[in-house]
Amino acid sequence: MIWKWLGALLLFPVQMVYLVVKAAVCTVLPPKLRDLSGENVLVTGGGRGIGRHLAREFAKRGAKKIILWGRTEKCLKETTEEIRMMGTECHYFICDVGNREEVYRQAKAVREKVGDITILVNNAAVVHGKSLMDSDDDALLKSQHINTLGQFWVRQALEYGHIVCLNSVLALSAIPGAIDYCTSKASSFAFMESLTLGLLDCPGVNATTVLPFHTSTEMFQGMRIRFPNLFPPLKPETVARRTVEAVRMNQAFLLLPWTMHVLVILKSILPQAALDEIYKFSGSYTCMNTFKGRT
Numbered sequence: 001m002i003w004k005w006l007g008a009l010l011l012f013p014v015q016m017v018y019l020v021v022k023a024a025v026c027t028v029l030p031p032k033l034r035d036l037s038g039e040n041v042l043v044t045g046g047g048r049g050i051g052r053h054l055a056r057e058f059a060k061r062g063a064k065k066i067i068l069w070g071r072t073e074k075c076l077k078e079t080t081e082e083i084r085m086m087g088t089e090c091h092y093f094i095c096d097v098g099n100r101e102e103v104y105r106q107a108k109a110v111r112e113k114v115g116d117i118t119i120l121v122n123n124a125a126v127v128h129g130k131s132l133m134d135s136d137d138d139a140l141l142k143s144q145h146i147n148t149l150g151q152f153w154v155r156q157a158l159e160y161g162h163i164v165c166l167n168s169v170l171a172l173s174a175i176p177g178a179i180d181y182c183t184s185k186a187s188s189f190a191f192m193e194s195l196t197l198g199l200l201d202c203p204g205v206n207a208t209t210v211l212p213f214h215t216s217t218e219m220f221q222g223m224r225i226r227f228p229n230l231f232p233p234l235k236p237e238t239v240a241r242r243t244v245e246a247v248r249m250n251q252a253f254l255l256l257p258w259t260m261h262v263l264v265i266l267k268s269i270l271p272q273a274a275l276d277e278i279y280k281f282s283g284s285y286t287c288m289n290t291f292k293g294r295t
C-alpha cells in the first residue's frame with residue numbers, strides 16, 4: 001500500500017511537467033481541428049451581437065444545422081436567412097432562456113423538428129448596468145435568471161455533446177456599475193468550472209468556456225475605457241472565430257485577449273491597495289459612468 005502511494009507521489013510531478021510541456025508544444029504546432037460536418041449547433045441569443053457571428057462562423061466551418069434562440073423575431077429571422085444563403089440549414093425559435101417552462105417546451109420542439117443538438121452555445125445575456133443602490137429588484141433578478149439560471153434550463157436541450165459558454169473576463173475581475181452582470185457571470189463561471197470537472201470521466205461530452213474582454217456590440221454601448229488604444233475592444237467576429245476554434249480544439253477555457261492572463265495573475269498576488277490603484281489608473285472604477293447599453 002505504502003509503495004503504491006509513494007509511486008503515485010513520485011509520478012505526480014513527472015506527470016505535471018509532461019502535461020505543461022505538452023500544452024506548450026501544442027501552442028506552437030498547428031492545432032488538430034474537429035470536423036463539424038455532423039454537428040447540430042444551438043446558439044442562444046443567436047439573432048444579433050456575438051451570437052449572430054457565432055452562427056455565421058459555425059456555418060462557415062461546415063456545421064450541419066444551426067438553431068437560433070432569442071426573444072426578438074426580426075433579428076432571428078434576418079440571421080436565419082443569412083445562414084440559409086450560406087447553404088446551411090438554419091431554424092429559429094422564439095425562446096426566453098430565463099423562462100424555464102418555455103426553455104423545456106422549445107427544447108422539445110427543437111428535438112422534434114430538427115433532431116438532437118450536439119453543440120450547445122450559451123451566449124444569451126443581458127446587463128442592467130447599475131450600482132446595487134440604483135438597481136431595482138426585478139432588474140437584478142432578470143440578469144440572474146437569464147445569465148446564470150438560464151444555463152441550467154437550457155442544458156435540457158443537449159443530451160450529449162459539447163457545451164459552450166460565452167462568459168466574460170468580468171467573471172474573474174469585476175467592475176462597479178455592473179453588479180448584476182458581474183455576479184451572474186461569476187456564478188456562471190463556477191457553473192462551467194464545476195461542469196467541466198464533472199465531465200472528465202464522460203467521453204464524448206465536453207465543455208468550453210470563453211471569457212472575452214470588452215467587445216464592440218451594443219451590450220456595453222457607452223462604456224468608456226481610459227486607454228482605448230492600449231486595450232481596444234474586441235471585434236465580435238474575432239470572439240466568434242476564436243470560440244469556434246476553441247470548440248474544434250476541445251479547449252476547456254479561453255481568455256480573450258491572452259493579455260488578460262496578466263490581470264488574473266496580478267489579482268492573485270498583489271495586495272488590495274495596489275489593485276485599487278490599478279483599477280483607478282486604468283479607469284475601471286469609472287468606465288460604467290457613461291454606460292447606455294441597448295437603447
Ligand SMILES: NC(=O)c1ccc[n+]([C@@H]2O[C@H](COP(=O)([O-])OP(=O)(O)OC[C@H]3O[C@@H](n4cnc5c(N)ncnc54)[C@H](OP(=O)(O)O)[C@@H]3O)[C@@H](O)[C@H]2O)c1
Binds near residue numbers: 072122124169
Ligand atoms: N459585449 C461585450 O463587451 C462582451 C464581453 C464579454 C462577454 N460578452 C458575452 O457575450 C455574449 C453575447 O454578448 P453580446 O455582446 O453579443 O450582447 P448583445 O449584442 O446584447 O446580444 C445578446 C443576445 O442575447 C439575447 N438575449 C438576451 N436575453 C435573452 C433571453 N432572455 N432569452 C434569449 N435570448 C436573450 C439577445 O437577443 P434578444 O434580445 O432578441 O433576446 C441577443 O441576441 C453574452 O453572454 C455576453 O455576456 C460580451
